[in-house]
Amino acid sequence: MTMLDNIDPWGLDALNGIAATFLGAAIVLVAIGVTIGAVRWVGGKATASPEQARRGAMTIGAGVMGAVVLGSIGGAVHWGSGLGTANLMPEAARPGTITIERKAPKTTCTSQAVRNFDDEDRMLTHQERVALVQQVSGGGITVRAGEQVMTLKWYPTGTDCSADNTTAAPGTEVEARLYDTVAVGGSDEQVRKHTVGEGS
Numbered sequence: 424m425t426m427l428d429n430i431d432p433w434g435l436d437a438l439n440g441i442a443a444t445f446l447g448a449a450i451v452l453v454a455i456g457v458t459i460g461a462v463r464w465v466g467g468k469a470t471a472s473p474e475q476a477r478r479g480a481m482t483i484g485a486g487v488m489g490a491v492v493l494g495s496i497g498g499a500v501h502w503g504s505g506l507g508t509a510n511l512m513p514e515a516a517r518p519g520t521i522t523i524e525r526k527a528p529k530t531t532c533t534s535q536a537v538r539n540f541d542d543e544d545r546m547l548t549h550q551e552r553v554a555l556v557q558q559v560s561g562g563g564i565t566v567r568a569g570e571q572v573m574t575l576k577w578y579p580t581g582t583d584c585s586a587d588n589t590t591a592a593p594g595t596e597v598e599a600r601l602y603d604t605v606a607v608g609g610s611d612e613q614v615r616k617h618t619v620g621e622g623s
Contacts, residue, residue, distance in 0.1 A: 449489070457486035531581030535598075538575045538586050559589050560597040563617030569605035573612075574598075577619075593620040 460482025467476030538555070540547055547555070552572035556564050559577050566572060578595035579588035591597050596618050603611040 453486045453489045456489070457483055460484075460486060532578050532584035532592065534578075534584065535576045536579050536584065536586040536588065540572060540574065555589065556599050559591050560599070560617045561591070561619055563619070564597060564599050564615050566599075566601065567603075569603060571602045571604060572599055573602050574600040591619045595619055 460479045463475055463479030463482060465479070467473065467479055540552055549571065552575075553566045556566055556572055556575055559575060575598070577591040577597040579585070580590050580592045596616055598614060598616045600612065600614050603613065
């Protein structure tokens with residue numbers, strides 16, 4: 424079944440109904456004609472009238488031929504109207520098989536790599552932390568003056584999913600937690616995020 428099979432172009436259902444009506448009426452007329460021919464043939468035989476019998480036989484033969492032709496026409500109309508509109512379409516426009524090939528994921532890492540700078544044995548300097556944020560986020564996360572980087576999270580490109588792999592996978596999110604030491608009214612903590620591959 425195709426998406427066009429429920430559509431009735433040019434009234435195929437109506438055409439089928441009209442054909443059935445005409446076929447039924449024609450069958451009745453053929454039956455009447457055959458009956459008349461049979462009566463004439465029997466009458467000709469009974470009265471020993473060869474001409475009458477010949478005409479009766481011709482009428483019967485014509486009726487039989489008419490029945491054959493009408494049956495063929497009716498069958499052809501019914502067959503044609505039941506094909507389904509897919510058969511009315513050009514071959515190039517008919518439904519085909521569609522194959523969708525999915526691209527391999529850009530990363531095989533399902534867990535984030537995490538750098539918690541204040542808990543590390545060798546604490547990075549402010550400049551080193553900022554440089555790492557810039558490297559991992561591709562410049563998408565900005566660290567302003569007076570802000571200290573506390574943590575950095577990202578999804579590395581596979582197969583190395585450790586925090587040693589500082590290349591974030593395209594389309595994944597990098598998250599930095601910052602601590603503003605010069606914020607008005609006291610220190611302020613905030614989180615900045617950036618999706619790798621998108622504009623800053």
